[in-house]
Amino acid sequence: MTVTKIFYHTDFENHIPTLNNPECANRTKNIMGLIQKENFPNIAIEEPEKIKKELIYAAHDKDFVDATINKFPENDEIYYLDQETPVSSGSKDATLRAAGAGIDAINSIIDGKSKNAFCIVRPPGHHACINKSMGFCVFNNVAIAAYYLINKYDYSNIAIVDFDVHHGNGTQDIFYNNKNVTYYSTHQYPLYPGTGDVDEVGCGNIFNIPLVSGTSSASYQKIFQEKIIEQLEIQQPDFLIISAGFDAHKDDPLANINLSNEDFVILTKKLKIIADKYCNGKILSMLEGGYDISALENAMIGHISGLQE
Ligand SMILES: [Zn+2]
Numbered sequence: 001m002t003v004t005k006i007f008y009h010t011d012f013e014n015h016i017p018t019l020n021n022p023e024c025a026n027r028t029k030n031i032m033g034l035i036q037k038e039n040f041p042n043i044a045i046e047e048p049e050k051i052k053k054e055l056i057y058a059a060h061d062k063d064f065v066d067a068t069i070n071k072f073p074e075n076d077e078i079y080y081l082d083q084e085t086p087v088s089s090g091s092k093d094a095t096l097r098a099a100g101a102g103i104d105a106i107n108s109i110i111d112g113k114s115k116n117a118f119c120i121v122r123p124p125g126h127h128a129c130i131n132k133s134m135g136f137c138v139f140n141n142v143a144i145a146a147y148y149l150i151n152k153y154d155y156s157n158i159a160i161v162d163f164d165v166h167h168g169n170g171t172q173d174i175f176y177n178n179k180n181v182t183y184y185s186t187h188q189y190p191l192y193p194g195t196g197d198v199d200e201v202g203c204g205n206i207f208n209i210p211l212v213s214g215t216s217s218a219s220y221q222k223i224f225q226e227k228i229i230e231q232l233e234i235q236q237p238d239f240l241i242i243s244a245g246f247d248a249h250k251d252d253p254l255a256n257i258n259l260s261n262e263d264f265v266i267l268t269k270k271l272k273i274i275a276d277k278y279c280n281g282k283i284l285s286m287l288e289g290g291y292d293i294s295a296l297e298n299a300m301i302g303h304i305s306g307l308q309e
Pocket of ligand 1: 289
């Protein structure tokens with residue numbers, strides 16, 4: 001059986017391809033070539049379909065979804081869904097395929113066609129709230145995927161682990177009162193978007209782990225073990241979703257946490273052990289942030305190698 005399925009589509013390169021924005025098309029442009037070069041033994045590559053609108057409604061307000069889909073420009077203009085969320089004419093297909101990747105990946109995993117999946121998507125999703133696009137994120141890809149697991153496959157004990165350097169305020173917003181999902185986030189704090197304090201606990205299902213600027217690799221690994229891995233051992237989730245942002249890398253220009261490429265391999269392996277123990281290996285990972293291109297590419301390769309083992 002294929003261990004890891006990679007979901008990618010060249011449509012992702014047409015989401016704001018020209019604007020000088022940190023969340024740029026070059027982030028994922030070379031990644032498929034780099035993956036091919038690695039000759040990973042157990043991967044398959046697939047192009048995701050565009051998601052059906054009805055599946056987005058599960059995580060977002062219906063009127064917001066309909067209005068947003070009508071806001072994508074059809075000419076070469078840039079439209080700002082919020083101050084940090086520009087979209088271009090290619091963004092509609094990219095957005096629908098980014099969310100669709102999570103759906104296709106779940107179907108692949110549930111059907112036993114792969115153990116886990118990594119969706120290398122743009123735009124990212126974890127800042128997108130119930131009724132608001134923000135912070136480079138249009139719709140919340142991981143939240144839509146989690147709702148698909150709940151509604152289609154009756155899952156009720158899902159873990160979402162978010163190691164992006166920013167707090168996934170959108171994911172927290174969507175699941176704040178939903179015990180079917182437990183959300184774990186490490187993030188530099190204070191930093192954009194300003195949420196993610198330890199006292200934001202939802203219905204006991206939100207675990208925020210704020211990190212001070214300058215946190216070292218060794219401190220991060222200790223915190224990740226004690227606050228996330230040990231809590232996952234208590235939760236014993238039956239499906240693991242990763243909001244895989246790589247902007248806690250030491251070279252990232254948007255934050256100041258000092259992880260190396262090797263750290264992302266270690267985090268991934270630790271999460272894989274949890275998934276093997278409680279989820280029959282089932283992991284859906286979706287790309288969030290990461291803005292130093294070379295650091296991001298290397299960290300993604302490390303993440304895939306961790307998922308493969
Ligand atoms: Zn981020």
